Every structure is written in structure tokens, then in C-alpha cells.
Amino acid sequence: MTFLDELFxxxxxxxxxxxxxxxxxxxxxVDFMKERGIEAELIRHxxxxxxxxxxxxxxxxxxxxxxxxxxxQPAEPLEKWNTDPFxxxxxxxxxxxxxxxxxxxxxxxxxxxxxxxxxxxxLKVNVKFVYEGVEEIGSPFIEDFLQDYKxxxxxxxxxxxxxxxxxDNSPEIxxxxxxxxxxxxxxxxxxxxxxxYAPIARNPAWELIYFxxxxxxxxGKVRIKGFYDKVKRxxxxxxxxLRGSKEEVEKALGQRVPEGFMRKLVEEPTCNVAGIxxxxxxxxxxxxxxxxxxxxxxxxxxxDQDPEEVLEELKKILPSNLELKVWGKVRPYRTSIxxxxxxxxxxxxxxxxxxxxxxxPNSPGTGPMEAFARILNNNQIADGVxxxxxxxxxxxxxxxxYKDDYFKAMxxxxxxxxxxxx
Amino acid sequence: MTFLDELFxxxxxxxxxxxxxxxxxxxxxVDFMKERGIEAELIRHxxxxxxxxxxxxxxxxxxxxxxxxxxxQPAEPLEKWNTDPFxxxxxxxxxxxxxxxxxxxxxxxxxxxxxxxxxxxxLKVNVKFVYEGVEEIGSPFIEDFLQDYKxxxxxxxxxxxxxxxxxDNSPEIxxxxxxxxxxxxxxxxxxxxxxxYAPIARNPAWELIYFxxxxxxxxGKVRIKGFYDKVKRxxxxxxxxLRGSKEEVEKALGQRVPEGFMRKLVEEPTCNVAGIxxxxxxxxxxxxxxxxxxxxxxxxxxxDQDPEEVLEELKKILPSNLELKVWGKVRPYRTSIxxxxxxxxxxxxxxxxxxxxxxxPNSPGTGPMEAFARILNNNQIADGVxxxxxxxxxxxxxxxxYKDDYFKAMxxxxxxxxxxxx
Numbered sequence: 001m002t003f004l005d006e007l008f009x010x011x012x013x014x015x016x017x018x019x020x021x022x023x024x025x026x027x028x029x030v031d032f033m034k035e036r037g038i039e040a041e042l043i044r045h046x047x048x049x050x051x052x053x054x055x056x057x058x059x060x061x062x063x064x065x066x067x068x069x070x071x072x073q074p075a076e077p078l079e080k081w082n083t084d085p086f087x088x089x090x091x092x093x094x095x096x097x098x099x100x101x102x103x104x105x106x107x108x109x110x111x112x113x114x115x116x117x118x119x120x121x122x123l124k125v126n127v128k129f130v131y132e133g134v135e136e137i138g139s140p141f142i143e144d145f146l147q148d149y150k151x152x153x154x155x156x157x158x159x160x161x162x163x164x165x166x167x168d169n170s171p172e173i174x175x176x177x178x179x180x181x182x183x184x185x186x187x188x189x190x191x192x193x194x195x196x197y198a199p200i201a202r203n204p205a206w207e208l209i210y211f212x213x214x215x216x217x218x219x220g221k222v223r224i225k226g227f228y229d230k231v232k233r234x235x236x237x238x239x240x241x242l243r244g245s246k247e248e249v250e251k252a253l254g255q256r257v258p259e260g261f262m263r264k265l266v267e268e269p270t271c272n273v274a275g276i277x278x279x280x281x282x283x284x285x286x287x288x289x290x291x292x293x294x295x296x297x298x299x300x301x302x303x304d305q306d307p308e309e310v311l312e313e314l315k316k317i318l319p320s321n322l323e324l325k326v327w328g329k330v331r332p333y334r335t336s337i338x339x340x341x342x343x344x345x346x347x348x349x350x351x352x353x354x355x356x357x358x359x360x361p362n363s364p365g366t367g368p369m370e371a372f373a374r375i376l377n378n379n380q381i382a383d384g385v386x387x388x389x390x391x392x393x394x395x396x397x398x399x400x401x402y403k404d405d406y407f408k409a410m411x412x413x414x415x416x417x418x419x420x421x422x
Numbered sequence: 423m424t425f426l427d428e429l430f431x432x433x434x435x436x437x438x439x440x441x442x443x444x445x446x447x448x449x450x451x452v453d454f455m456k457e458r459g460i461e462a463e464l465i466r467h468x469x470x471x472x473x474x475x476x477x478x479x480x481x482x483x484x485x486x487x488x489x490x491x492x493x494x495q496p497a498e499p500l501e502k503w504n505t506d507p508f509x510x511x512x513x514x515x516x517x518x519x520x521x522x523x524x525x526x527x528x529x530x531x532x533x534x535x536x537x538x539x540x541x542x543x544x545l546k547v548n549v550k551f552v553y554e555g556v557e558e559i560g561s562p563f564i565e566d567f568l569q570d571y572k573x574x575x576x577x578x579x580x581x582x583x584x585x586x587x588x589x590d591n592s593p594e595i596x597x598x599x600x601x602x603x604x605x606x607x608x609x610x611x612x613x614x615x616x617x618x619y620a621p622i623a624r625n626p627a628w629e630l631i632y633f634x635x636x637x638x639x640x641x642g643k644v645r646i647k648g649f650y651d652k653v654k655r656x657x658x659x660x661x662x663x664l665r666g667s668k669e670e671v672e673k674a675l676g677q678r679v680p681e682g683f684m685r686k687l688v689e690e691p692t693c694n695v696a697g698i699x700x701x702x703x704x705x706x707x708x709x710x711x712x713x714x715x716x717x718x719x720x721x722x723x724x725x726d727q728d729p730e731e732v733l734e735e736l737k738k739i740l741p742s743n744l745e746l747k748v749w750g751k752v753r754p755y756r757t758s759i760x761x762x763x764x765x766x767x768x769x770x771x772x773x774x775x776x777x778x779x780x781x782x783p784n785s786p787g788t789g790p791m792e793a794f795a796r797i798l799n800n801n802q803i804a805d806g807v808x809x810x811x812x813x814x815x816x817x818x819x820x821x822x823x824y825k826d827d828y829f830k831a832m833x834x835x836x837x838x839x840x841x842x843x844x
Contacts, residue, residue, distance in 0.1 A: 018706040074708055080613075137706050178618070182707045190676030191502075194817040195720050196600070196786035198692035199642070200671075200679045205695040206638070213635050216628070220621070249622075254612030257622045270620035273627040274710050279697035280718060284440040284559055285604045285749040286496055287720045287788075288696050288817055296702060298617050298709045327707040364618035366709075395616040395710055 004090070006032070007108045007406070010070075011088040011097040015049075015133065017071035022049030022133040025070045029054075029107075029131055036115055038129070045148070046141040049133025053152060056118060056127045063126040064420055065155035066114075067372070068107035068162065069135035072099035073395045080397035096400040101388035105401050106162030106409060107131065109387055113413035124421040128155055132368075135161070138182055138328020139368040146375040153376055157341045157420060161367055162386030164405060166358035167244025167262065169390075171349040171412065174383040175342055176334035176362030177369045178269075179301035181310050182327040185211060185318075186294040192279075195287040205278035205293040207321055212295055214317075216271045222299070224313045227269070230304045234267055234361055237337065241359035242266065252390040265364040270300045296327070303332045303362065333370035333381070334362050341380040341420075348415035349384060352408065357384070385412045426512070428454070429530045429828070433510040433519040437471070437555065439493035444471030444555040447492045451476075451529075451553055458537055460551070467570070468563040471555025475574060478540060478549045485548040486842055487577035488536075489794070490529035490584065491557035494521035495817045502819035518822040523810035527823050528584030528831060529553065531809055535835035547843040550577055554790075557583070560604055560750020561790040568797040575798055579763045579842060583789055584808030586827060588780035589666025589684065591812075593771040593834065596805040597764055598756035598784030599791045600691075601723035603732050604749040607633065607740075608716040614701075617709040627700035627715040629743055634717055636739075638693045644721070647735045649691070652726045656689055656783055659759065663781035664688065674812040687786040692722045718749070725754045725784065755792035755803070756784050763802040763842075770837035771806060774830065779806070807835045 001009075010032075015025035026042050029052045033040035040054040049071060075085035075098045083089045085098035095105070117123040130153060134140055146153065166172030187204035216222050234242075244262045258264065274297065279290030301307055307329040318324055335342060337359060349357040369381050387401045387409045388394060423431075432454075437447035448464050451474045455462035462476040471493060497507035497520045505511045507520035517527070539545040552575060556562055568575065588594030609626035638644050656664075666684045680686065696719065701712030723729055729751040740746055757764065759781060771779040791803050809823045809831045810816060 018704065018708060073710075074702070074704065076702075076704070136708075180709070182709070191815070192499075192818040193675060194787065195692075195694040195696055196722060196788070197675060197687070198694040198720075198722060199686040199690035199786065200683045201675055202677060203695060205698055206640075209631050209634055209695065209698075210640050212631055218628075218632050253615060253619060253623055255624060261622045264621040265619070268621035270617075272617040272620040272709075272711060273625060273631065273700065274617055274708060275701035275703045275712065276627055276631075276715070277699055277703040278695065280496070280498075281697045281699040281716075282440065282496065282498070285718065285720070286440060286696060286817070287602070287604070287694075288495075289694060290697065293698070294703075296707060298620075298707070300618065300620060364621065365616065366618070393613070395708070396614040 003112055007105065008088045010104055010108055011100055012086055014086050015071045015099065016074050017049055017134045017137045018074050020048050022071050026050045026052050026133055029070060045145050047134040051133065051145060052129070052131040053149070054129035056114065056123065058123050058126055060125045060421065062420065063128060063155040064417065065128045065130060065153060065158045066110055067130050067158060067160055068110070069103050069132040070107060071133045071136050072102070073136045077397065082398055090403060093403050094400045095403055095406070096398060098399055101392035101399050101401050102394040103161050105387035105406055106385070109406055109409040110385060110413045113410040114417065117414055117417055123417065125417055128153065135367065138180060138330060140328065142368040143371045143375060146371055150375055155378065156380065158372055158378055158381040159385065160369060160381060160383035162388070163363070163383045164386035164409065165389035167249045167390050168358065169245070169248065170355050171353045171357040171384065172360060173342065173345045173349060173357050174360045174363045175337060176303065177332060177367045178362060178364060179305060179307050179332035180328055180330040180366040181299040181301065181307040183314070184294055184296050184325040184327060186323040186325065187321060189291050192291045193289040195289050198289060201289055203289050205290050208278070208293040208295055211319060211322055212273065220270065222269065222271045224310060226313060227310065230306065231269060232303045234263065238361040239263065241337070243358055248390050266361055267302060269302050269305060272298045272300070274298050300366065301332050303334045305332060307331060330366050330368055331370035332362065333373055335379060335381050339380050339382065341382045344416060344419040345382055345384040348412060348419045351415045352412040385409055385416060425534055429527065430510045432526055432530055433522055434508055436508050437493045437521065438496050439471055439556050439559045440496050442470050444493050448472045448474050448555055451492060467567050469556040473555065473567060474551070474553035476551035478536065478545065480545050480548055482547045482843065484842065485550060485577040486839065487550045487552060487575060487580045488532055489552050489580060489582055490532070491525050491554040492529060493555045493558050494524070495558045499819065504820055512825060515825050516822045517825055517828070518820060520821055523814035523821050523823050524816040525583050527809035527828055528807070531828055531831040532807060532835045535832040536839065539836055539839055545839065547839055550575065557789065560602060560752060562750070564790040565793045565797060568793055572797055577800065578802065580794055580800055580803040581807065582791060582803060582805030584810065585785070585805045586808035586831065587811035589671045589812050590780065591667070591670065592777050593775045593779045593806065594782060595764065595767045595771060595779050596782040596785045597759060598725065599754060599789045600784060600786060601727060601729050601754035602750055602752040602788040603721040603723065603729040605736070606716055606718050606747040606749060608745040608747065609743060611713050614713045615711040617711050620711060623711055625711050627712050630700070630715040630717055633741060633744055634695065642692065644691065644693045646732060649732065652728065653691060654725045656685065660783040661685065663759070665780055670812050688783055689724060691724050691727060694720045694722070696720050722788065723754050725756045727754060729753060752788050752790055753792040754784065755795055757801060757803050761802050761804065763804045766838060766841040767804055767806040770834060770841045773837045774834040807831055807838060
């Protein structure tokens with residue numbers, strides 16, 4: 001089997017953690033690694049999907065821990081895909097499949113690169129692998145897992161889940177993550193009512209909507225008490241390394257973006273309506289007062305906001321007619337741009353791509369980086385060596401990567417390892 | 423077959439007009455009437471379901487036109503029903519089925535009463551029947567139909583779709599209807615996006631939500647220009663006949679209602695969110711910016727508001743990022759409490775039930791009464807002789823009536839006819 005065949009086999013496995021799927025993907029990885037001489041183990045812990053731990057010990061002084069996740073976001077709405085999300089397809093130099101960009105392609109490219117170095121006798125740094133199966137549902141129990149396995153996860157450097165080509169197509173290095181608070185707000189009454197009762201009855205949909213607008217002003221500012229107090233604005237050096245092509249980003253998003261878009265992406269916390277539902281949503285009309293309404297909200301948080309504190313303030317202003325369910329909490333994190341791992345990533349990216357990388361102080365996205373830093377007592381956590389680009393449609397339909405970027409990431413990985421073991 | 427068996431056969435026919443179903447119900451009625459000696463005809467017109475016309479001509483001077491609708495609201499959510507909505511069940515003196523209260527039970531009780539009078543040789547007024555199949559989707563093309571068939575529909579009195587037991591369990595007479603404007607507001611962008619783009623991307627769900635709150639204040643006041651200008655407040659006589667048991671209404675709605683609830687039900691126009699949808703609504707979390715959001719809104723209008731005028735003002739304030747789709751428009755109407763039909767309804771109700779009826783100047787619900795009045799040039803349109811009560815769960819799950827009320831309505835119908843032909 002070729003590198004691509006092997007990737008395709010992995011992509012075929014449905015690992016949608018929001019639906020409780022993933023175990024099959026974990027087993028695939030354990031078998032894959034064992035067959036190629038890597039010690040690997042499936043770890044059942046508290047989360048719905050198991051972890052996978054792997055290790056190559058070459059008795060070197062330094063150890064690199066590679067973190068990826070094998071789970072994916074739900075592929076819905078399926079009717080928007082041109083192909084089956086779990087039947088990978090190569091077309092016009094691109095590979096289409098759910099998870100190919102986030103995060104299975106990167107996981108596999110790195111693993112293949114390390115296997116090559118091992119085969120060629122060039123691996124002079126110990127490598128550990130940790131693959132998570134519940135990243136897309138907010139990494140529940142990750143802290144417990146890190147606590148329980150912190151000895152086995154000990155490392156000098158941690159390579160994060162993946163950053164590929166940035167907004168101007170240069171390789172991208174990311175030194176942190178945003179945090180997340182994911183909640184569901186619900187309003188109920190006993191039963192659906194004919195809407196002729198609207199002059200005298202509650203309407204849970206209206207109640208929900210008014211609460212939502214009380215949380216956020218129309219220009220995006222979040223109205224929760226103290227929300228912006230701990231936001232750490234970027235320093236001059238961090239801003240200097242930030243760049244991106246407005247044209248590329250606009251093309252990828254299918255819309256205009258504001259001036260200063262890169263800085264906003266890094267530095268602005270948000271309150272996003274990810275889903276809302278109430279009442280009759282079929283074709284035509286139904287005159288009903290819905291008995292049940294809910295909204296799913298994600299708050300993206302920046303260093304040094306704390307999801308616990310935001311949640312506490314949110315609970316304080318929650319009216320008694322509404323319920324709140326927490327689906328996920330992750331703290332934000334940033335590694336120094338002067339760390340060894342950051343420097344190694346920058347120079348290996350230059351070598352592999354022949355151009356200066358972009359350096360993002362933190363990703364606009366989220367991952368459990370802060371828990372790794374705190375529990376493993378490691379402040380050298382950074383990201384790069386990914387397969388995706390700005391138009392990859394991650395978390396959306398027709399997710400894809402460029403085939404060439406898969407091989408480019410393998411090259412970058414090899415050079416990064418060589419750099420770290422220098 | 424007994425009266426109940428015959429009703430059950432009718433209830434088994436799924437006539438959900440919002441799903442394009444109904445034709446089978448129309449055929450059932452034509453066959454049913456013909457088999458019992460009533461001239462009847464299925465009329466295919468412009469709407470998705472046909473009309474049914476029937477006539478008993480006893481060469482009397484006066485003619486009564488009976489209007490009912492055979493279509494029903496969607497039964498969803500099905501999981502909330504204790505029984506199959508299209509498999510009628512008798513239990514604890516009640517009959518459960520979609521449409522038994524609105525409007526199939528009333529249709530059938532009246533038809534059976536007229537058939538009995540005919541059989542007994544007591545029918546001294548001509549009776550015409552008109553059954554509609556698209557009332558629950560806002561009676562599209564009703565005006566065209568009335569125009570095209572106005573000669574055949576000519577009558578001295580029109581009996582509306584049905585009013586059963588009012589809020590204090592007395593028989594109820596209703597002299598009008600509210601109007602309706604049903605619209606869907608939609609917001610779109612090209613594709614779903616990962617919510618990490620929230621600092622720089624549009625969110626159609628937020629855009630929709632802010633527009634909704636701009637339409638209505640939290641206390642229920644509609645903020646559309648001129649919305650209240652034509653609202654005709656009740657006069658003293660009309661208020662006098664209004665009554666209802668607060669306890670009964672609260673029990674039926676499963677919640678507390680405000681003081682003056684009967685007057686509010688009659689006199690207050692509303693803007694109701696009947697449905698809203700965007701993004702991920704499954705179990706757990708998905709961090710997405712939804713590409714599509716929509717809300718279904720019904721505006722209940724009172725005499726003399728005009729749905730066309732409300733729609734025009736709504737269009738004027740619709741932002742360019744939103745789309746509007748109109749699903750239905752019906753004008754409100756009120757008949758005089760001093761008309762012959764109102765007086766006949768009041769005295770026959772007293773005879774049948776032995777108690778004073780409640781008289782509502784207009785229903786809190788909607789029907790195409792205004793079109794009948796205008797096109798048929800008839801100002802004697804009123805409602806009563808229905809099978810339902812306040813707890814019937816119309817438009818909701820577990821719709822039902824008391825079995826006794828089915829037979830009580832037959833009795834009321836016979837006495838009404840005797841009164842009108844006096």
C-alpha cells in the first residue's frame with residue numbers, strides 16, 4: 001500500500017465523537033503502529049472514546065511528544081457534500097473526506113515521516129504519540145487522563161495537532177490556542193400550544209431569543225460581566241509575525257472580512273450561536289407556540305480568560321425560566337515565541353517550504369493545550385507540520401486538502417525532528 | 423355503523439394539508455354524503471386540496487350554508503402522542519385523534535344532525551355544505567374559489583367551522599375571527615464555517631435573532647409602523663358577554679394567565695415565533711457558524727388590521743441580508759351581536775345545554791370569514807355548534823374531545839336549524 005492508500009483506509013473509519021463513534025479508529029491506529037514496529041496501546045479512560053499511546057525509544061536525551069486527535073466533527077448536512085464524507089476521493093490534486101484536514105491527514109503524515117526516519121536510521125530523538133478521540137466534543141476528562149498518565153507522557157517538546165498553510169499560503173506555526181466554553185440554553189413549557197393563545201401564553205422561543213440578545217451586542221461585544229478583564233492583548237513582536245492574505249481568507253470564507261482580520265482572529269473572544277431550534281421547521285406553515293426551544297452557544301476565549309469564570313457570570317444572569325447545560329470547557333494557552341520548539345519549527349518550515357512561515361501567537365481555534373502545559377509541566381508546546389490550508393472547509397462540507405501538502409508536511413516533519421535532535 | 427364508527431373512519435384519513443395530503447378526505451366526504459342522499463361534488467380548484475360542495479334543497483325560503491374544513495395541522499412531534507394520531511381511540515369518555523377537535527368532529531356532528539332532521543321530515547330550511555381542504559395552511563385561493571362559486575354558495579346564514587365549550591365550559595358562540603400574516607424570515611451565507619472564524623465572519627443565526635427582537639418588544643408589543651392604528655377596541659356590550667374560567671384556561675394551557683385574559687385573547691394582535699432553526703441541533707456540541715437560519719412568524723391580526731398593510735411595513739424594514747417568504751394572509755372579521763344568526767345561536771345553545779352561552783366578538787384564531795362576508799355579500803356569519811373544549815390540545819399532541827360533546831353538538835345543531843326555520 002502507498003502512503004495515500006494507508007491514509008484513505010484511515011479516513012474511511014467514521015470517528016464522529018459527537019455521535020459516540022471512534023473506537024474503531026483507535027483500534028486502526030494501534031494496529032497500524034504495531035505492524036510497523038511502534039509500541040502502541042489502546043487506553044480506555046473516562047471519555048466515550050479511548051486514547052492511543054505510542055512510543056519509539058531510541059535512548060536519546062530529548063523526547064518529542066506528538067499530539068493529534070482521530071475523531072471528527074459530524075459531517076451533517078450530508079446533502080451538501082459532493083461525495084460521501086467517509087469514502088475518500090482524490091480529484092484535481094485534492095483529497096476529499098471528513099477529517100482529512102482536521103486532523104487525520106496531519107496525524108498520518110507525521111507518523112509516516114517518523115517511520116521513515118526510523119527506517120533510515122536517522123531518528124535521534126525519542127518520540128511519543130498520544131492520539132485523542134474526543135477533541136471535537138471539547139476534550140472531556142483530558143485533565144484526568146493527563147494526570148493518570150503524566151509519567152508516560154513526559155517529554156521535552158510537545159507538537160500540537162497541526163497547522164498547515166496559513167492565510168497567505170506560507171507554512172504556519174501556532175504557539176497557542178483559544179479556550180472554549182460550550183453551553184446549551186433551553187426554555188420549556190408543558191406543551192405546544194395553538195398560536196391563537198399568543199396574547200396570554202409564554203413563548204419559550206421568544207424567551208430564549210431575548211436572553212441571547214442580552215448576552216451579546218449586535219457588533220459582537222459580549223455583555224457578560226468582566227468578560228474582557230483578563231484578555232491579554234498582543235505585544236509588538238507577536239503582531240510583527242502575524243500576516244495573511246485578505247484575498248485568500250475572503251475566498252476561503254466566501255465573504256468579505258474586516259481590516260485587521262488576522263489580529264482579530266487571534267485576539268478577539270466571541271459568543272457564537274452554533275445552533276438554534278424551536279417549533280415547526282418543516283415546509284409551509286404551522287401556527288404553534290413551541291413548547292421547547294434551545295440554542296447552542298460557543299464562547300471562544302483568549303489568553304488569559306477562564307471558562308470557569310465566564311460560566312459563573314453566565315449562571316448569575318440566567319433567568320429562572322431558562323436552563324443551562326455545559327457541553328465543554330477548555331482554557332486558552334500561549335507558548336513563548338523564543339522557546340526551542342518555536343525556533344525549531346520556524347527554521348524547519350523555512351527549509352521545507354523555502355519561505356518564511358507565519359507565526360500565530362495562538363490559533364483562532366481550540367485544543368486542550370493548557371492542560372498539557374499545566375499537568376505535564378511543559379512550556380514548549382507549539383504547532384505546525386499540518387496538511388490543511390485556509391480553504392480546507394474544516395468542520396464543514398466537502399472538507400479537503402491538497403495532495404501535495406500531505407507530502408510537504410511529511411518533509412517538514414522530518415526536518416523538524418532533525419532540527420530538534422541537533 | 424354507529425355515529426362514532428363513522429366519525430372514526432373519517433379521522434383515520436390523513437389530511438395534513440401542509441404535507442399536500444387531503445384528496446382522500448375530500449373523496450371520503452363526497453361518498454359519505456351521496457350514500458345518504460345529499461347532492462355532493464368534489465371541486466378541484468387552485469389550492470392543493472379540493473373543495474367539497476353539498477346541498478339539500480327542501481324548497482324553503484331561507485338557506486343555511488355550513489362551512490367546515492377537513493384538513494388538519496401536522497401531527498409532529500409524533501413521539502409526544504400517546505396514540506397514533508391517525509388511529510382514533512376512545513378512552514375514559516374521550517376520543518383521541520388528529521383533527522377530532524379541529525375540525526373533523528364538528529363537521530361530522532353537524533352533518534349527522536342535518537341528516538337526522540331530513541330523515542325525520544323536520545328540515546324546513548335549505549342547507550348547503552362547503553368543506554375546505556387548505557384551512558390549516560392559511561386558505562390560499564379561497565377568494566378565487568368564492569368568486570368562482572358565489573352563485574352556488576349563496577345563503578342567508580353562514581355557520582362557521584365550529585365553537586364548542588368555552589373557557590368556563592358553557593357553549594360558546596363566536597362572531598368573528600382574527601386575521602393572520604404568516605411569514606418566514608431567512609438569512610444565508612455561502613457555507614457553514616468553523617466557529618473559530620466568529621471574530622471576522624457573519625453569523626446568519628445572529629442576524630436573524632437581532633431582526634426578530636427588532637420586530638417585537640419583550641412585553642409582546644409589535645414594533646412595526648402603524649401596527650396598532652386600525653385595532654378596533656371592544657365596545658361595552660361586547661365586553662359584557664365575554665367570560666371564561668381562569669382556572670380552566672390555566673389548566674388547558676398548563677400555565678398561569680394574566681388578568682383580563684379573555685379580552686386579551688379577543689382584542690390583542692400578536693407576533694409569534696412558530697419555529698426557528700439554524701446550525702447544529704443534534705446531541706452534544708458542534709462548533710460551527712451556521713450558513714442558514716430561518717424563523718417562521720405568525721402575526722395574529724384583529725379587526726380592522728389588514729395583513730397586506732402589515733406586510734408592506736414589514737418589507738420596508740427588512741434588512742438587505744434577510745429574505746422574506748409569505749406563507750399566508752387572512753383578514754380579520756366581526757359579525758354584529760344583533761344579527762339573526764347570532765340570536766338563533768344564543769337561544770338554541772340555551773335550549774341544548776340549559777345554560778347561557780359565552781359570546782366572543784371574535785375568535786382568538788383565524789379563518790377566511792372576511793372573504794365569505796365580502797364576496798358572498800353576507801353579513802350573517804357566526805360560529806357555534808362545535809365539539810371541542812378548552813383542553814382539546816388543538817394543533818398540539820394528544821388532540822381530543824369528550825365523546826358526550828360530540829352528541830351534544832348534534833343536539834345543538836338540530837335546535838339551531840329549528841330556530842332558523844321558525
